[in-house]
Amino acid sequence: xxxxxxxxxxxxxxxxxxxxxxxxxxxxxxxxxxxxxxxxxxxxxxxxxxxxxxxxxxxxxxxxxxxxxxxxxxxxxxxxxxxxxxxxxxxxxxxxxxxxxxxxxxxxxxxxxxxxxxxxxxxxxxxxxxxxxxxxxxxxxxxxxxxxxxxxxxxxxxxxxxxxxxxxxxxxxxxxxxxxxxxxxxxxxxxxxxxxxxxxxxxxxxxxxxxxxxxxxxxxxxxxxxxxxxxxxxxxxxxxxxxxxxxxxxxxxxxxxxxxxxxxxxxxxxxxxxxxxxxxxxxxxxxxxxxxxxxxxxxxxxxxxxxxxxxxxxxxxxxxxxxxxxxxxxxxxxxxxxxxxxxxxxxxxxxxxxxxxxxxxxxxxxxxxxxxxxxxxxxxxxxxxxxxxxxxxxxxxxxxxxxxxxxxxxxxxxxxxxxxxxxxxxxxxxxxxxxxxxxxxxxxxxxxxxxxxxxxxxxxxxxxxxxxxxxxxxxxxxxxxxxxx
Amino acid sequence: xxxxxxxxxxxxxxxxxxxxxxxxxxxxxxxxxxxxxxxxxxxxxxxxxxxxxxxxxxxxxxxxxxxxxxxxxxxxxxxxxxxxxxxxxxxxxxxxxxxxxxxxxxxxxxxxxxxxxxxxxxxxxxxxxxxxxxxxxxxxxxxxxxxxxxxxxxxxxxxxxxxxxxxxxxxxxxxxxxxxxxxxxxxxxxxxxxxxxxxxxxxxxxxxxxxxxxxxxxxxxxxxxxxxxxxxxxxxxxxxxxxxxxxxxxxxxxxxxxxxxxxxxxxxxxxxxxxxxxxxxxxxxxxxxxxxxxxxxxxxxxxxxxxxxxxxxxxxxxxxxxxxxxxxxxxxxxxxxxxxxxxxxxxxxxxxxxxxxxxxxxxxxxxxxxxxxxxxxxxxxxxxxxxxxxxxxxxxxxxxxxxxxxxxxxxxxxxxxxxxxxxxxxxxxxxxxxxxxxxxxxxxxxxxxxx
Ligand SMILES: Cc1cc2nc3c(=O)[nH]c(=O)nc-3n(C[C@H](O)[C@H](O)[C@H](O)COP(=O)(O)OP(=O)(O)OC[C@H]3O[C@@H](n4cnc5c(N)ncnc54)[C@H](O)[C@@H]3O)c2cc1C
Ligand code: SF4
Ligand code: SF4
Numbered sequence: 039x040x041x042x043x044x045x046x047x048x049x050x051x052x053x054x055x056x057x058x059x060x061x062x063x064x065x066x067x068x069x070x071x072x073x074x075x076x077x078x079x080x081x082x083x084x085x086x087x088x089x090x091x092x093x094x095x096x097x098x099x100x101x102x103x104x105x106x107x108x109x110x111x112x113x114x115x116x117x118x119x120x121x122x123x124x125x126x127x128x129x130x131x132x133x134x135x136x137x138x139x140x141x142x143x144x145x146x147x148x149x150x151x152x153x154x155x156x157x158x159x160x161x162x163x164x165x166x167x168x169x170x171x172x173x174x175x176x177x178x179x180x181x182x183x184x185x186x187x188x189x190x191x192x193x194x195x196x197x198x199x200x201x202x203x204x205x206x207x208x209x210x211x212x213x214x215x216x217x218x219x220x221x222x223x224x225x226x227x228x229x230x231x232x233x234x235x236x237x238x239x240x241x242x243x244x245x246x247x248x249x250x251x252x253x254x255x256x257x258x259x260x261x262x263x264x265x266x267x268x269x270x271x272x273x274x275x276x277x278x279x280x281x282x283x284x285x286x287x288x289x290x291x292x293x294x295x296x297x298x299x300x301x302x303x304x305x306x307x308x309x310x311x312x313x314x315x316x317x318x319x320x321x322x323x324x325x326x327x328x329x330x331x332x333x334x335x336x337x338x339x340x341x342x343x344x345x346x347x348x349x350x351x352x353x354x355x356x357x358x359x360x361x362x363x364x365x366x367x368x369x370x371x372x373x374x375x376x377x378x379x380x381x382x383x384x385x386x387x388x389x390x391x392x393x394x395x396x397x398x399x400x401x402x403x404x405x406x407x408x409x410x411x412x413x414x415x416x417x418x419x420x421x422x423x424x425x426x427x428x429x430x431x432x433x434x435x436x437x438x439x440x441x442x443x444x445x446x447x448x449x450x451x452x453x454x455x456x457x458x459x460x461x462x463x464x465x466x467x468x469x470x471x472x473x474x475x476x477x478x479x480x481x482x483x484x485x486x487x488x489x490x491x492x493x494x495x496x497x498x499x500x501x502x503x504x505x506x507x508x509x510x511x512x513x514x515x516x517x518x519x520x521x522x523x
Numbered sequence: 524x525x526x527x528x529x530x531x532x533x534x535x536x537x538x539x540x541x542x543x544x545x546x547x548x549x550x551x552x553x554x555x556x557x558x559x560x561x562x563x564x565x566x567x568x569x570x571x572x573x574x575x576x577x578x579x580x581x582x583x584x585x586x587x588x589x590x591x592x593x594x595x596x597x598x599x600x601x602x603x604x605x606x607x608x609x610x611x612x613x614x615x616x617x618x619x620x621x622x623x624x625x626x627x628x629x630x631x632x633x634x635x636x637x638x639x640x641x642x643x644x645x646x647x648x649x650x651x652x653x654x655x656x657x658x659x660x661x662x663x664x665x666x667x668x669x670x671x672x673x674x675x676x677x678x679x680x681x682x683x684x685x686x687x688x689x690x691x692x693x694x695x696x697x698x699x700x701x702x703x704x705x706x707x708x709x710x711x712x713x714x715x716x717x718x719x720x721x722x723x724x725x726x727x728x729x730x731x732x733x734x735x736x737x738x739x740x741x742x743x744x745x746x747x748x749x750x751x752x753x754x755x756x757x758x759x760x761x762x763x764x765x766x767x768x769x770x771x772x773x774x775x776x777x778x779x780x781x782x783x784x785x786x787x788x789x790x791x792x793x794x795x796x797x798x799x800x801x802x803x804x805x806x807x808x809x810x811x812x813x814x815x816x817x818x819x820x821x822x823x824x825x826x827x828x829x830x831x832x833x834x835x836x837x838x839x840x841x842x843x844x845x846x847x848x849x850x851x852x853x854x855x856x857x858x859x860x861x862x863x864x865x866x867x868x869x870x871x872x873x874x875x876x877x878x879x880x881x882x883x884x885x886x887x888x889x890x891x892x893x894x895x896x897x898x899x900x901x902x903x904x905x906x907x908x909x910x911x912x913x914x915x916x917x918x919x920x921x922x923x924x925x926x927x928x929x930x931x932x933x934x935x936x937x938x939x940x941x942x943x944x945x946x947x948x949x950x951x952x953x954x955x956x957x958x959x960x961x962x963x964x965x966x967x968x969x970x971x972x973x974x
Contacts, residue, residue: 065577069602072591073577073584080561091576118578119563137576157576159567182619183566310621374562377622381557433557 057100065089079123086127095252103219113499114250116188119180122466128501156187175202179370193243195462197294200420206242213253217498248492262328267356270323270345278321279395281348282419295420296324302414309375311367380429387463388452401451409444423461470505542595547639551632556590558624568619570915579606582616582626599640613897614868638778710740711747721761728758732797737769749962750803757847767793772810787814803838805934809869811835843875852967853885859927862895863934876957883964900940920944929953
């Protein structure tokens, strides 16, 4: 596209436009910015100052340097599927959209790794290497659209992370633009576990508050030789969760072990990918085992036995790849499916000890009754990561507030039974107050101190991840910084 | 001037309704956006998002903007119009969306508001008025336009235009289109004007009515002919109601819902006595099935439209469901299939045409990756948004396997666009309609050579 100069009354806009290559790479009119006022977390909305679309690391670095020098708040955005508000511009940020940096840079089968730009969509990696027998393991349900850069920022997990680990276990190297515009590389040559502090681990999951990731070296895996998938229906949640515990205690490590409750089933069956789950059951389990062919059948037999011992109502093994695909599409579109039975939803992300599931679900049920809002539960049962989905209608006065309170109450329950408040969606804006359920003031301070080393001006994605106490001090510092610049 | 300033609102500013910046009847339907949970699962399905990476050009963004106008956060102005009219109306997002949000429906409703708030001016307005209102709804004028085209092709003028360099002063995309324009034949509606019923060959099992389409019948009457042959061969009496008209899809896509309603009424009336309405153009079929959307505020017409839409069926689906004779004539060819958006995403017809092709002896099917990705034709989109249409076409052509001889599909708009792609990217595939190939196989069986 031809370079077209931007002439705005705001000189920052003109300068930023110049860096990224003209009018087709920047948005700054209110009408265009509206589409960026929130991400997958819709309760909080705010307009950015501008959205820029850099094509390469140099442009990202120049934009960041410009913002740093002129004290303009900024943040990175991938596909905007985040569920905790990480990409929402609370402080009128300049949004740096990473989606045009979407190339697969190299695939090195011999050393089982690939290098991608941050805007590369998760599922596309597997799609690009599957014909050669490889795949990328972390598979968040949003993998059709979310970016690997966003996955790194949120340390995303997915159904198959039970056996294979979350994003952080698959990152071998990163190129990062620091909040002052400097470009650094961590994990050179894709060799993991370098001597010294584990910076890869620190950046991964930092929710876009320590730097902007511009290149990622990931681990890729060989496709398992065989795969089998089982669907099991239970009349009682307690039976279903007992079955989960029994499977794990039997020494089986399934690739995935997922559960949905009655309301969730109602949602997925009303939506675009129904598979005919019965409506009168209380829990469905989706179990997948994979590995070398020998032994898979034996594992399946064991799983079927466990389910039968726990009064399973019906249990079946996927007949073929097509059926397996339908079961997974039904599960993986579970959040969006709530749109079919409710105008809005709020998804929570607690982690609990597996054994506490029946207790937690019954307390969530109580929260639902008290608030008058329906709550569906989708559960990565194998690793205890629970997603209560609070269904509400934002158009009804007061309901949004009620939903937020109900969501927070669910997290409190998770923390009370010895769990924690986020498994994979991050803290963002949404759960920063709930951080207090699990961390003391000192512990939180220790973490904001780390951020300060990387992000001293706190221009990058400020106001996320940590609750307000540091806030007082932070604001003072911001004022000081602004005054001295 | 923004319409806010016109101060046309009657409701007090504090009421929900009063906030809305939609000022005409037939508002975008609140229930449609209420289904959207902003999850973003539709992003990657959208060709315009793929090209721009900008969220106002994504389904989620468009729904968000349409909702924002109703909430009074946005006015109906050119910056709203831009993303709404850049949508290809390809409905890929409808397939991708877990919550079944009817993005296409919302887009069309929003376009209706935009066109009333800011009517097209200047040459665009004149052309649109002349073509959409002056020609398409009037079969005779369309035939006349067709005759002109025929004259242009037959008389050697086409050759002259192509040789003299006159072609150089036409805009690029028109030149490309001119190059692949099919030869005009006699419209079937005219040809069979005096035939009450075209009787089935052999025993008749059903009577069906054929939508001949407007552009279809002028530019692709051979496909209509093939459709009639195939229907008759498989035990169907075919009638061609003479008072039928253009389906209105182009008008509705362009935001002219008033003309759309007028045409819809005429067609519902024209096909009143038919049990089945067979369509061989995906875009038309989709429109016919969605007539009720145009009458949300007229309950009586709405009910009629719902009844009418139940009778509408795509030719491939109809054949598949009622059974068809497997042809014995062999057509030795390697072929790939392109899913027209308004068949795959619009009507969920995917497997039926493939099954039909596979039943033809000698046909070898080759898989096309992303076969249900829009080709950029999208009605008259390739005329109104040539740059985007080109980019979308390019990415489509990259997916067409190199070693096939034919590309088959079920929509004339796609056929023109794909033919343009073949020509532009130096490929050499022949573009065929699914029923055409079936018809050729039957003809071959009967000893008439065609290909
Ligand atoms: C339907 C649905 C299902 C989901 N299922 C799962 C699931 O199963 N598991 C799971 O873990 N998550 C899930 N999520 C949440 C979400 O998809 C993930 O958090 C994902 O990693 C976000 O990626 P994104 O590209 O959309 O990032 P965005 O939402 O755009 O951004 C998320 C955060 O990352 C930061 N960021 C983005 N790109 C960069 C970069 N290049 N450098 C630095 N920071 C950056 C942003 O500033 C922001 O703070 C789901 C979401 C939805 C809507
Ligand atoms: S249109 Fe559907 S897929 Fe797209 S954001 Fe809305 S609910 Fe999600
Ligand atoms: S109809 Fe097509 S172009 Fe329009 S928003 Fe949906 S996917 Fe995008």
